[in-house]
Amino acid sequence: MEISVRLGGVPLMLSCAHNEYMLMYMPFACCDMPLARVGVSAAEVERLLPLYEEGSTAPYVEHMELCTRACDALLPFERAIFHGVAFIWRGQAWLLTALSGTGKTTHYIQWKRQYGSEISIINGDKPVLDFSEEGISVHPSPWRGKENMGSMRSAPLGGIIMLKQGQENAMRRVEPKEVVAELFMQFLFTRSTPLDVRRVCALEERLLQTVPVWQLVNRGDEASARLCHDTLAKEMYNA
Template sequence: MFTGKYKIADKVIEVTSLHEKVHNYCKDYATDEDADFSVRTSQEDIDFETQREIRCAEREGREPLDSTDDYREELAVYRKIAEKMPDFDTVLFHGSVIAVDGQGFLFTAKSGTGKSTHTRLWREYLGDKAVMVNDDKPLLKITENGVIAYGTPYNGKHKLGCNMSVPLKGLCILTRGEKNTIVRIDKSEAYAMLLQQVYRPVKTLQMAKTLRLIDELAVKTELYRLTCNMDIEAAEVAYNGMKG
């Protein structure tokens, strides 16, 4: 067994795993502080991730991804962290977060729509002003004063992100289209996508907390819908529409 402590979204998590790769993956978040909670994985957790991938592949009509037990264990660890985080008013959200001038902008959409491509266009358009926080699975903490987006070790296949946090200025749902247009939307228009993209815990109590946090998220950050193509003008339209 391998054990380490990592500070993620301002919480110290003690992780005990079967494989060392989990700890190499999280090394940029290592800490010696006292743990707020702990997670421990087993072969059963790894097998669960394997079966989950098989079911997903069947639904999507593709072959299961060929990956190793140590990679599956990384997924299992983050799943256990995500299950616990609603206790700290924090949720895992599927999206790409970029920071500009100390403000965070989160883009979410159905798989394959182009979240990562769009934030790449922001980096091309804005240059060094734009910093990737997390390109895949950021943690969002909902506070009395707003929403904070956190980088995590789990930042997508291209490993775009860093150990930082930023107040979330806006959350934008992407759709594909020929012309680039952005509009403000309300909670009722965004809720279905927010619920789809948040991590939904298995335990009933944790799911209830998550639903409450999604309600607060929709109130405490600005919501947008961006219809966009893959031209750099899409980044210009989105930035000017969201920056305030």
């Protein structure tokens, strides 16, 4: 099965051996001529299956591996798939990023509970970043995470919040050199060629030159969301 989808404005052809996740791709379907083809062989899925969490199925592995290969295909067009929760607040997109299991979704839910009328989701796990002359914008993708949070909205990127778990809530602006290694790991590409690594390094440099980054050490409670909200409001909008 094949479906042509548009990710961050770039049409790609996805080749799927399984149809279990086809409904995830349908909102992104387009009729444009694809600029690249993306697929995962059955042999590759079988080889990678043991590396996934116990109980994972071949359709799930194919779905997840299509993500990193789609990112590879997007890199020549200055787009990339990024690991994080993306939501819109005050007309800009904000990225919550961290290692898996650190509490990105929990933190977003705390925001939603307290500031629900102010925010809207873009993507709950793997949004697309578009690097253009006008700036960096954030777009949805079919890879929405376990909670399946997402929409078809897009917005210009306002900043990045890097989450860490801790016993106390504390938030501070960080310098690029403090987060360059960790941030690089959030770009979801296969790392299969030196050229792609250089491309991502160039995109990360633009990212760090364009938008501010904060570190939020947090307990995953309501107070951590209030601290994040109020810090951004003060530092970005003097509110």
